[in-house]
Amino acid sequence: MSNSGYAHPDALVNTEWVAQHLNDPAVRIVESNEDPLLYASGHIPGAIQIDWVTDLNDQIRRDYLDRKSFENLMSKHGISNNTKVVFYGDKNNWWACYAFWVFQLFGHTNAAIMNGGRLKWVEEQRPLTKEVPHYPASTYHAQERSDYKIRAFRDQVLGHVNGQLPLIDVRSPGEFKGELTHMPDYPQEGALRAGHIPGAKSIPWSKAVQPDGTFKLPDDLKALYEQDNGFAPSQNIITYCRIGERSAHTWFVLTYLLGYPTVRNYDGSWTEWGNSVGVPIEK
Amino acid sequence: MADISEYPEALRDVMEMFEDIDEHGRAEILLDYSSRFQEVPSYIAQRPFPEDHRVQRCESEAYVFTEPNAGGGINFYFAVENPQGVSAKALAAILQESLMGEKAETIKAIPHDIVFRLFGKRISMGKGEGLLGMVALLKYFADLTQKEQKSE
Known part of the structure; x- marks a missing residue:
């Protein structure tokens, strides 16, 4: 399938493109999953794994890694500033989009998502391997992490609410409505309030x-966001979900497929908002 | 963390396998269990599986089913609809191979930290919740089945 018609077609590659670039030294394939066992069960030959919990997050604060840690991560995997990094993963590329988003905080713009993710690759019966590749360490110079353009924090979201600016909740309708299960001893979504x-x-x-x-x-994407829901590229939009991975997916769609210039992902998302004292909530 | 001795006896051997294990070894064992996962038999449940048996917020779309057995214990089964749900399948296989047919009290006594012992403490919150949800729903249905047994 052609990527023509998308605002930034270079940010999306298909499985065949990846198959043709497995041995391309200018390309690094990165698997990022929700299920930490999947990569070990078999992955695209030559692909490395970047785990959002252990690799992309600071291990003390609730925040992302800093510039030095990002440089070390890139160096460890032999990624240079010019490497085209192609992300794929499970769950329709949720974590692939999330990792892509974190890479943009450090300005690694030569990046793409493999359309269809891991499942499409598997269903096309393309090769998988359990062999973990090792690449010579690279030299990588990252910019300082720049949060202001594509990341939103709680107080900025509160300002959005007060200013009646557009927010998109990408969770399931049940989560949006704040429906709770009343089953005893049952885990909730990590938040004290729902809605x-x-x-x-x-x-x-x-x-x-x-x-x-x-x-x-x-x-179809334009019809969904613009005709059906009234959004426009000129708007200042914040997306959120529960922890920021599903909303990274929608952030990618709006920014790279539709070309909206001002979209931020609220990675604190519901696990922060639903636990914050005094913030307004609707059901 | 619960002491191993607090685990049902039938689970202790498998829990001990995960003591002081490195991440590679952990993945190997879990993937081995995952490959042995057996889906709920059709005489127990068929698609579309009932929503009230679905594990809420489990990204692997897992379902839990129970039935009483002749010995007064509980047989239990899982379905995992996400073909990529290897962790959910691994947990299901571990529970089934260890506790199938045990008394409801034994199933209900599974310590809360089983998921972290099996999958490691660095498992993400969402993943941990989904897997814990499988255990919680199994306990819920074991309790329900036990009550139905007693009322008959």
Whole structure:
């Protein structure tokens, strides 16, 4: 399938493109998953794994790694500033988009998502291996992490609420409505309160993908966000979910497939908002 | 963390395998269990599986089913609809191979930290919640089945 019609077609590659670049030294394939066992069960030959918990997060503060740690991570995997990094993973590329988003905080713009993710590669019966590759260490110079353009913090979200600016809640309708299960001894979603941020519109992330896991075509995405829900590229939009991974998926769609210039991902998301004292909540 | 001795006896051997294990060894064992996962038999449940048997917030779309057995114990089964849900399948296989047919009290006594012992303390919150949800729903249905047994 051609990527024509998407705002930034270079940010999306298909499985065949990846198959043709398995041995390309200018390309590094990166698997990022929700399920930490998947990579060990078999992965695209030559792909390295970047885990959002252990690799991308600071291990003390709730925050991302800093510039030095990012440089070390890139060096460890032989990624240079010019390497094209292609992300793929499970769950329709949630964590792939999340990792892509973190890479953008450090300005690694030569990056793409493999359309359809891990499942599409597997269903096409393309090769998998358990062999973990090792690449010679690289030299990598990262910019200081720049949060202001694509990342939103709680107080900024509160300002968005007060200013009646657009928010997109990409969780499931049940999570948006704040429906709770009453089963005893049952884990909730890690938040003391349920519901959504006032004024947020519910557009589950899954509406942006086709049954085969690939992203919807440009006209269908425009219909979803613009005709059906009234959003426009000129708006200052914040996306959120529970911990920021599903909303990174929608952030990618709006920013790279539709070309919206001002979209931020609120990675604190519901686990922060639903536990914060005194913030407004709607059900 | 619960002491190993607090685990049901039938689970202790497998829990001991995960003591002081490195991440590579952990993955190997879990993937081995995952490969042995057996889905709920069709005489117990068929697609579409009932929503009230679904583990809420489990990204692997897991379902839990129980039935009483002739010995007064509980047989239990899982379905995992996500083909990539290897962790959910591994947990299901471990529980089944260890505790199938045990008394409800034994199943209900599974310590809360089983997921962290099996999958490691650095498992993500969402993943941990989904897997804990499988254990919690198994306990819930074991309790329900036990009550039904007693009322008959």
